[in-house]
Amino acid sequence: MSLYTKGQISNGSPRRIKRLLIANRGEIAVRIIRAARDLGIETVALYSDADQFSLHVKLADYSVRLPGNTPLETYLNVPVLIQAVKDSKADAVHPGYGFLSESADFADAVASAGAKFVGPSAASMRTMGDKIEAKKLMKIHKVQCVPGSENPLKDVDDLRKHAKEVGFPMILKASAGGGGRGMRVVRNEGDLAESFAACTREAASYFGNPAVFCERYIENPRHIEVQVLFDEHGNGVHLFERDCSIQRRHQKLIEEAPSLFLNEVQRAEIGRRAVIAAKAAGYSSAGTIEFICESPERIYFMEMNTRIQVEHTVSEEISDIDLVRWQILVACGEKLAFKQEDIHLRGWAFEARINAEDPAKGFLPGPGRVNQVRFPAGPGIRVDSHLYSGYEIPQFYDSMVAKLIVWGPTRDIAIERMLRALSEFEIDGIPTTAKFHEAVLRHPLFRAGTFNTGFIDQQAEYFKGAFSAVPDDQQTHAAILAAVLAVEELRRPATMVSEVKGTLVSNQERSLWRDRARLEATNRGGI
Amino acid sequence: MQWKVLIGGKDRIVDLPDLIPDNISFPATIDNHPVQLRWQRATRALFILDSKNLDSKASGPWASLNLRSKTVSKFAGESDLIISSEYMPAGAKFPVILDATVALHIPGQEAREGAKAKKPKVVRSQITGKVLKVMAKVGDTVNAGDALMIIEAMKMENRVLAMAQGVIESVKVSEGEMVSTGAELVRFKQAASDTQG
Numbered sequence: 001m002s003l004y005t006k007g008q009i010s011n012g013s014p015r016r017i018k019r020l021l022i023a024n025r026g027e028i029a030v031r032i033i034r035a036a037r038d039l040g041i042e043t044v045a046l047y048s049d050a051d052q053f054s055l056h057v058k059l060a061d062y063s064v065r066l067p068g069n070t071p072l073e074t075y076l077n078v079p080v081l082i083q084a085v086k087d088s089k090a091d092a093v094h095p096g097y098g099f100l101s102e103s104a105d106f107a108d109a110v111a112s113a114g115a116k117f118v119g120p121s122a123a124s125m126r127t128m129g130d131k132i133e134a135k136k137l138m139k140i141h142k143v144q145c146v147p148g149s150e151n152p153l154k155d156v157d158d159l160r161k162h163a164k165e166v167g168f169p170m171i172l173k174a175s176a177g178g179g180g181r182g183m184r185v186v187r188n189e190g191d192l193a194e195s196f197a198a199c200t201r202e203a204a205s206y207f208g209n210p211a212v213f214c215e216r217y218i219e220n221p222r223h224i225e226v227q228v229l230f231d232e233h234g235n236g237v238h239l240f241e242r243d244c245s246i247q248r249r250h251q252k253l254i255e256e257a258p259s260l261f262l263n264e265v266q267r268a269e270i271g272r273r274a275v276i277a278a279k280a281a282g283y284s285s286a287g288t289i290e291f292i293c294e295s296p297e298r299i300y301f302m303e304m305n306t307r308i309q310v311e312h313t314v315s316e317e318i319s320d321i322d323l324v325r326w327q328i329l330v331a332c333g334e335k336l337a338f339k340q341e342d343i344h345l346r347g348w349a350f351e352a353r354i355n356a357e358d359p360a361k362g363f364l365p366g367p368g369r370v371n372q373v374r375f376p377a378g379p380g381i382r383v384d385s386h387l388y389s390g391y392e393i394p395q396f397y398d399s400m401v402a403k404l405i406v407w408g409p410t411r412d413i414a415i416e417r418m419l420r421a422l423s424e425f426e427i428d429g430i431p432t433t434a435k436f437h438e439a440v441l442r443h444p445l446f447r448a449g450t451f452n453t454g455f456i457d458q459q460a461e462y463f464k465g466a467f468s469a470v471p472d473d474q475q476t477h478a479a480i481l482a483a484v485l486a487v488e489e490l491r492r493p494a495t496m497v498s499e500v501k502g503t504l505v506s507n508q509e510r511s512l513w514r515d516r517a518r519l520e521a522t523n524r525g526g527i
Numbered sequence: 528m529q530w531k532v533l534i535g536g537k538d539r540i541v542d543l544p545d546l547i548p549d550n551i552s553f554p555a556t557i558d559n560h561p562v563q564l565r566w567q568r569a570t571r572a573l574f575i576l577d578s579k580n581l582d583s584k585a586s587g588p589w590a591s592l593n594l595r596s597k598t599v600s601k602f603a604g605e606s607d608l609i610i611s612s613e614y615m616p617a618g619a620k621f622p623v624i625l626d627a628t629v630a631l632h633i634p635g636q637e638a639r640e641g642a643k644a645k646k647p648k649v650v651r652s653q654i655t656g657k658v659l660k661v662m663a664k665v666g667d668t669v670n671a672g673d674a675l676m677i678i679e680a681m682k683m684e685n686r687v688l689a690m691a692q693g694v695i696e697s698v699k700v701s702e703g704e705m706v707s708t709g710a711e712l713v714r715f716k717q718a719a720s721d722t723q724g
Contacts, residue, residue: 356681357681358598358611360611360624360626363683364653364654364685365654365656365680365681365683365685366598366654367654367655367656367680367681368598368655368708372571395654395655395656395657395680395681396681397681397682398681398682399681399682399683423595423615423622425595426571426593426594426595426596427595427596428571428594428596428597429597429598430596430598431596431598431611432596434595434596434613435596435613435622435624438621438622442621467624468624469534469535469624469625469626470534470535470623470624470625471623472535474616474623475534475535475537475539476539476557476577477575477577477590477592477616478534478592478614478623478625478627479532479534479539479541479557479627480541480555480557480562480564480573480575481573481592481594481612481614481625482532482534482541482610482612482625482627482629483530483532483541483543483629484543484547484564484566484573485594485597485599485610485612485629486530486599486608486610486629487528487530487543487545487546487547488547488566488568489599489601489608489610490608491546491547
């Protein structure tokens with residue numbers, strides 16, 4: 001039996017979930033609904049006003065409105081969410097990623113409302129959420145960390161003392177920080193005092209905890225992370241590593257599994273360390289151990305993400321294990337149905353994050369109406385998305401609108417499949433990053449696997465050239481196409497609904513004849 | 528209906544029927560060269576029968592252009608349609624990126640417009656979002672590249688930059704306000720064009 005289908009809710013399940021509330025939106029809400037439905041569990045969707053027409057609301061069995069639009073008044077609003085849990089009589093809550101997924105306080109609030117939080121215990125979230133505590137724990141269990149201070153820095157003198165051992169460049173980090181904030185690179189001794197003061201100040205104001213520590217700064221490392229899965233009975237496995245080095249401004253663009261950077265022995269070793277790290281934290285559910293890699297021999301523990309991640313899909317493809325299904329099974333109290341030796345690495349997988357941004361215009365975000373969308377299909381291709389033709393992408397949330405995931409028996413075949421998937425992906429109405437992914441996949445260094453987190457910046461010139469205009473000898477046909485598109489645009493009868501000043505405004509019906517009359521009048525200078 | 532298409536720094540005149548039929552071939556011209564077109568609306572593919580072989584990449588009599596993505600911007604009060612799109616020409620491995628400005632072509636119109644006084648320059652929002660910070664003040668002289676304001680959309684901050692030197696006549700939005708694409712942000716006294724960075 002395939003590992004993918006292995007695992008059911010047993011009749012004697014210690015805690016049988018019947019109705020799962022999803023405290024999230026977008027593609028991950030859709031992904032969780034699908035996993036729940038596979039297990040015969042009812043789902044409750046939450047939606048902000050701007051999300052009322054979103055796909056997860058349509059797919060769920062029940063839905064609860066969260067009044068307002070901004071994340072703070074909706075998906076981050078704990079009292080409102082807890083009320084929704086009570087009103088909908090949900091017996092479990094899946095937080096997805098982002099929003100409140102790593103908030104131990106939210107996990108506690110869910111438990112107090114009598115529902116099961118689908119994720120690790122609040123205690124292990126707290127331990128791994130505090131970077132200094134996490135590093136101490138790793139030291140005890142002999143998991144290598146980046147050289148640096150073990151305790152919060154007392155003052156500048158304390159920092160100077162550590163600077164002698166750590167060397168320059170070094171990085172100051174807020175203990176409670178995350179998401180690229182509360183970090184500062186220091187390149188020489190003269191900047192120490194000023195950087196320390198600034199970092200402490202930021203840590204206090206962003207995260208409410210002024211504790212700061214220092215580490216050796218590794219320039220342009222490889223970002224490799226290991227997926228782990230634990231049940232509540234102390235059994236745990238790893239699902240190999242993911243390479244997430246293709247990033248732009250700390251946002252991942254393309255992820256792959258496994259990593260070309262590691263050989264068999266190193267792969268087994270990094271997996272072993274990840275399992276030790278998760279076990280040390282008393283972890284259960286799906287989680288990720290992030291490593292920072294200077295070279296295959298110098299791999300250091302960086303932090304743990306105590307949630308499902310955007311890129312969990314590539315690990316699913318190469319291990320044949322449905323991670324979200326298993327998160328729910330583990331929350332039901334089930335034991336893992338496999339051991340480490342049952343899990344085999346098969347083939348290669350890539351994920352490309354399709355964002356509503358225009359790479360040719362400095363990644364300018366483009367929320368708006370999707371007039372038409374067509375997803376790629378065929379062997380080895382999977383699309384996780386909440387897009388549909390006619391969907392209006394709200395401006396209040398993340399710009400990720402789809403994940404293209406491909407699997408192939410080898411890395412080269414998987415790359416060719418991803419190029420095919422990108423060429424089949426059609427979208428009318430919004431700009432996307434699809435063409436940027438295509439340029440990355442065509443790059444010889446990417447194909448050779450010799451890249452690090454600085455790749456996009458180092459290859460800036462190459463990417464500029466990738467979005468050049470229509471070649472001279474093709475401009476006649478391009479001009480005809482442009483004119484046809486203009487006529488089609490004026491013909492489009494759709495009503496556009498856009499959110500302006502907090503109220504839903506329906507744009508007037510568009511009419512070719514009215515628009516044309518206006519165009520002509522404007523051209524004559526009449527209006 | 529005649530359309531003026533600005534592409535690659537050149538104006539091309541395309542003559543099309545007022546309404547384009549779906550999947551039925553129809554005649555058209557580009558710069559007075561006749562072509563036969565067929566537009567498949569459901570799959571967004573344009574077929575061009577081009578006996579004069581105007582385009583070197585066209586293989587065989589019918590060339591197909593498959594649309595991959597398209598966005599069209601039209602700002603209130605302006606007649607131009609700004610089209611950005613990607614398409615796959617038949618036989619190509621990679622898409623072509625098309626940026627063009629399309630306007631209705633009325634012969635003799637440029638001469639009339641040239642005679643008119645220059646309109647005051649206006650900076651418009653290229654995105655829908657929330658005004659986070661306004662740096663531009665009435666009466667300020669700004670240089671090309673100066674940030675006029677910051678607009679937040681999809682959790683990202685986008686700076687609105689001045690493209691040329693000018694004196695600010697008025698600022699139409701305030702901090703915290705929501706703006707939609709095409710909304711007027713800043714008006715200049717003298718010529719200074721807009722864009723977003």
